[in-house]
Amino acid sequence: MTMPYYASPEQLMRDRSEYARKGISRGRSVAVLTYADGVLFIAENPSSTLHKVGELYDRIGFAAVGRYSEFESLRVAGVRLADVRGYSYNRRDVTGRVIANAYAQTLGEIFTQQTKPYEVELCVAEVGAEPDADQLFRLTFDGSIVDEPDFVVMGGQADAVTGHLRENFRHGLDLAEALMVGVRALSAVSPAMAGGNGNGQLLTAAQLEVAVLDRRRPKRAFRRVVGAALGTLLGDRSAGEVAPQGATHPHSPSASQPGTPAGLGDPAAPDTVGGGDGSGEGSGPQAGPADGVGGGTDGGTDGGTGGGTDGGTAS
Amino acid sequence: MDGLTQSHTGRSGFPPAYLDRVGSSFTDFLAVTAPDLLPGRRPLPTVNAGDLTPHGTTIVAVTYAGGVLMGGDRRATMGNLISSRDIEKVYPADSWSVIGIAGAAGIAIEMVRLYQVELEHYEKIEGLTLSLDGKANRLAQMIRGNLGAALQGLAVVPLFAGFDLDAAEGATPGRIFSYDVTGGNYEERGYAAVGSGSLFAKNSLKKTWRSGLDAGAATRTVVEALYDAADDDSATGGPDPVRRLYPIVYRVDAEGAVRLTDAEVADVADAIIGERAAADRENVDRGA
Numbered sequence: 001m002t003m004p005y006y007a008s009p010e011q012l013m014r015d016r017s018e019y020a021r022k023g024i025s026r027g028r029s030v031a032v033l034t035y036a037d038g039v040l041f042i043a044e045n046p047s048s049t050l051h052k053v054g055e056l057y058d059r060i061g062f063a064a065v066g067r068y069s070e071f072e073s074l075r076v077a078g079v080r081l082a083d084v085r086g087y088s089y090n091r092r093d094v095t096g097r098v099i100a101n102a103y104a105q106t107l108g109e110i111f112t113q114q115t116k117p118y119e120v121e122l123c124v125a126e127v128g129a130e131p132d133a134d135q136l137f138r139l140t141f142d143g144s145i146v147d148e149p150d151f152v153v154m155g156g157q158a159d160a161v162t163g164h165l166r167e168n169f170r171h172g173l174d175l176a177e178a179l180m181v182g183v184r185a186l187s188a189v190s191p192a193m194a195g196g197n198g199n200g201q202l203l204t205a206a207q208l209e210v211a212v213l214d215r216r217r218p219k220r221a222f223r224r225v226v227g228a229a230l231g232t233l234l235g236d237r238s239a240g241e242v243a244p245q246g247a248t249h250p251h252s253p254s255a256s257q258p259g260t261p262a263g264l265g266d267p268a269a270p271d272t273v274g275g276g277d278g279s280g281e282g283s284g285p286q287a288g289p290a291d292g293v294g295g296g297t298d299g300g301t302d303g304g305t306g307g308g309t310d311g312g313t314a315s
Numbered sequence: 316m317d318g319l320t321q322s323h324t325g326r327s328g329f330p331p332a333y334l335d336r337v338g339s340s341f342t343d344f345l346a347v348t349a350p351d352l353l354p355g356r357r358p359l360p361t362v363n364a365g366d367l368t369p370h371g372t373t374i375v376a377v378t379y380a381g382g383v384l385m386g387g388d389r390r391a392t393m394g395n396l397i398s399s400r401d402i403e404k405v406y407p408a409d410s411w412s413v414i415g416i417a418g419a420a421g422i423a424i425e426m427v428r429l430y431q432v433e434l435e436h437y438e439k440i441e442g443l444t445l446s447l448d449g450k451a452n453r454l455a456q457m458i459r460g461n462l463g464a465a466l467q468g469l470a471v472v473p474l475f476a477g478f479d480l481d482a483a484e485g486a487t488p489g490r491i492f493s494y495d496v497t498g499g500n501y502e503e504r505g506y507a508a509v510g511s512g513s514l515f516a517k518n519s520l521k522k523t524w525r526s527g528l529d530a531g532a533a534t535r536t537v538v539e540a541l542y543d544a545a546d547d548d549s550a551t552g553g554p555d556p557v558r559r560l561y562p563i564v565y566r567v568d569a570e571g572a573v574r575l576t577d578a579e580v581a582d583v584a585d586a587i588i589g590e591r592a593a594a595d596r597e598n599v600d601r602g603a
Contacts (some may be wrong), residue, residue, distance in 0.1 A: 055439055071592040079439045083341055087432050088352055105328030 016117045020141035023119030024066045029156035029186055030123070032063050034134050035178035038127040038213045038221060042158070042182040044190055045209040048226075055212045055222035057082040057094045059127050061213045065155025066141075074103060074122065096126030100137035100145055103206045108143025117141050121154040124284065127221050128215035131172070134215075135235035153185075160189040176233050179210065183234065219227075341436035342429065342457070354425050354467035365468025369398040369405045371423060371440030373414030373512035373544045373551040374405065376476045376491045378505055379533035382568035383476040383489030384414045386458035386537040388512070388545060389560050391420055391554030402553060405563045407572045409434040412450055412477030413565040419469040426471055427455055447479040451492040451500055459498025470496045474509045478567045481487055487526075489567065507534075512551035513542030519543035530566060534575065537564055542591075 007219050026043040030052055043078040052071075053063045064071035076100050086094045091124045111117045122139040127140035136148045151169055153161040173181065187193055187202045210225040210233075217223070225233065246251055320589035332348050342353065350356045369391035376385040390397060404413040414430065416423035433453060438444045445453065454475055460495050461471055475492040482488040491503040506524050508516040519540040530535065538554075541562045545553030554561050561580040566573050 032383070049442075051442070073334050076440055077329045079436065080341075081329065081332050082342055083432055083436050083439075084345070084349065084352075087341075087345075087428065088349070100328055109328055 001272060013112075016111060016185055017142065020111075020117045020119050024121050024155055025157070026156045027065050028192075029064050029158055029161050030063050030124055030150060031153045031161060031182045031186055032136055032181050033151040033165070033173075033178050034131065034136070034171075036131065036172045036174050038215045039134055039136070039269060040126045040175065040178050040182065041125070041209075041213075042186060043209040044177065044186050044192065044206050044207060046192075048209075049209065051209060053224075055079075055220065056099060057086065058091060058219060059213065059221050060094070060096045060099060060214075061125045061127075061211065061222050062267065063125070063152075063154070064120055064122040064225045067118070070118045071120040071122065072107070074118075077106070078124070080105065096135050096137060100124040100139060100300065103139045103197050104143045104145040106143075107139060107141060111142040123152045123154060125213060127154075127215045129215065137208055144181045155182065156191075157189040161185045162189050170234070179233050183208065202234070208234075239257070336475050338439040339437050340453075341433045344436075353460075354422055355457075355464065360467045360469075363468040364464075365395055365419070368419045368421040368469065369393050369402070369418050369530065369548070371402060371404045371417050371510065373508065373510040373516055373541060374417055374474045375508040375513075375520065375540045375544075375549065376474050376503075376506065377520065377528075377533050377536055377538055378417065378489040378491060379488050379527075379528045379530055380479045380487070381489075381530055382566065383491060384530070384533050384537050384563045384564060384566050385415050385474065385476050386541055386564040387415050388541050388552045388562050389555070390545075390550065391559040392550045397552075399402060399511045400555065400558065401560050403563055406431070406566050407565065407574075408450065408475070408477070409438070409444065411444070411480065411567060412475065413567055413572050414454070415474045415476075415509070416471060416472040417473070419464075421471050421472040422464060422474070422603055423451075426461070426473075430454060430457060431568045436529045446481060447477045447490060450477065451475055451502075454492075455498045455500040457498075458494050458496065462497055465496040472496060474507060476567065478569065478571075488569070489528065508540065508543075508544075510551070512541075512548035512584065515547045515551075516540040530568070534564060534566070534579075535583055535587070538580060539587050542584070542587055553586065554581075555587075556581075556585070 030041070030043040033040045033042070037059065041053040042062065043062060045052050050068060054075050056062050056075070060082065062075050064075065064076060064083065081099055081102055082094045085098065099231060103124065103189050107118060107120075115286050118141050120141060124137045124139065126258065127137045136150075138146045138148050138152045138154070150171070151165055168181045168184065172227065183202055191201060191202065192207060194199050208230070210230055212223055212225060213219060213221040214223060325438060326538070331349065332344070338344060341594075345352050346356070371391050372387065372388060374387045374589070376383060377499055384404050387402050388398075389403070391399040391402040398420065403411060404417070408414045408427075412434075414427055418425060430453070432502070434445065434450060454473060458473065459520075461469070465471070472493065473494055477490060480490050480492050491507045493501050493503050493507045493509060495501075504522045506528060508520065517540075519542075520536060523536040523539055544555055545551040554559075559577070559581070561577055563582050564575045564580050573578070
């Protein structure tokens with residue numbers, strides 16, 4: 001193999017973008033929507049252990065598409081940054097913007113300085129006290145950061161899902177309605193649906209990974225919606241709103257109503273430990289340990305892109 | 316604080332250590348990226364520094380049918396002075412466990428904060444919580460790291476209790492772990508107490524505690540033990556109806572860790588005070 005003598009910066013960047021974009025679009029989509037009580041994450045993800053959605057901090061969640069090993073290490077870095085900041089300052093001093101900035105810097109650096117860019121697209125979501133204060137940051141493989149007002153769709157056929165959502169999304173939907181809007185949009189373009197578009201078939205609970213940042217929860221807003229709760233939300237819209245349940249893992253708390261179990265450090269009491277008056281707190285399983293699944297970009301990305309483009313740029 | 320300005324702000328993206336995937340312990344991560352934030356990594360005082368920080372006193376914990384209860388009085392002392400009447404010495408460690416601290420308050424509170432983040436961090440990275448034994452062991456390692464400071468009068472002795480989600484059928488799900496300053500970790504049967512008033516608190520619990528109590532009766536044994544400790548130990552504060560200050564009591568059961576409201580604890584404490592006063596009047600009437 002011959003090394004190219006010269007490649008113009010434009011050409012290099014274009015090749016890297018194309019490479020990353022291809023990898024990301026090969027996977028399945030993730031949609032992040034605001035709803036009346038917070039932010040809803042919906043991922044088409046048949047795996048129940050290799051998560052695309054996770055908790056970063058009290059009010060901050062994370063969603064990603066692309067290569068699992070890459071976005072998982074970014075998620076862990078985000079949790080570390082949040083916890084170190086929260087520990088050295090105060091829990092209130094951890095904001096989505098800070099974490100999103102760190103992601104942008106890191107992704108930008110990797111994109112310009114390493115041969116292979118990260119094939120990931122991220123969303124950092126922060127839930128505020130009021131719907132107006134909710135924030136969704138979309139981060140792309142090259143370190144671009146965009147503040148989106150209503151919803152973010154990443155991966156797979158993101159444009160088609162976005163178009164579908166743009167028609168159906170409204171402000172102030174309740175959880176069940178927002179979930180239905182999101183699932184419809186994902187199902188319409190999902191390759192997992194036999195007929196493709198238009199036959200009205202919806203993705204099932206087993207094919208979805210759903211989580212919320214619920215602003216009504218006093219402490220850690222992030223909850224996975226799994227099992228019976230997800231089934232109810234998907235299957236029977238007339239059942240109204242069902243509180244998100246904890247995860248199925250035996251170590252996860254069973255109580256999910258706001259205010260039941262006690263929580264960690266009270267943000268209203270700076271520099272103290274301990275929840276002042278029994279604030280709620282719980283756990284939800286996050287990412288699994290292994291690499292390789294999830295995004296589904298692994299198959300075939302290694303085959304040729306690098307060598308092919310190199311050859312083309314040699315002059 | 317070089318580490319703080321460089322690595323914690325995220326201004327220049329994540330430092331390489333943040334993207335290293337190995338490790339789910341927050342303490343171990345801090346040891347690499349910002350060791351100055353860890354207790355036990357700082358130069359030790361060369362003289363006895365025990366007088367420099369308030370000392371927290373009595374903590375008691377009891378198991379009951381549905382889980383475990385932990386209570387602590389509200390007093391902190393510095394030498395002969397009462398430095399605080401309303402200090403809180405019992406904290407939730409996570410959803411299913413609580414930690415109470417006796418000893419040097421400054422270091423103890425820092426250690427509890429670190430321990431809370433440690434458990435939450437593990438939970439977020441790994442996607443599941445540590446087992447109760449794992450949590451107890453992790454705390455032992457932290458105490459062990461404080462041995463040098465303990466020898467200079469800054470000892471921290473916690474009491475740890477939690478609801479064991481993996482408890483065998485028929486076993487009590489509530490479990491209590493006590494520690495010594497060297498990080499020794501001992502599981503206690505039924506009840507335990509630490510701090511200056513622990514001798515009197517344990518004597519009280521010896522008479523009042525039985526296995527299989529319900530939550531209400533067990534709460535009473537906790538508050539009564541603290542009352543008895545305050546009766547005989549000058550560094551333990553009793554219930555203070557004048558300032559409406561009552562012991563802090565946490566209950567950990569199948570629903571998680573919950574702090575009892577002041578009103579609940581006040582009712583129990585007032586009932587105990589009332590009974591003691593009535594018993595004393597009877598003695599006087601009988602001419603004792």
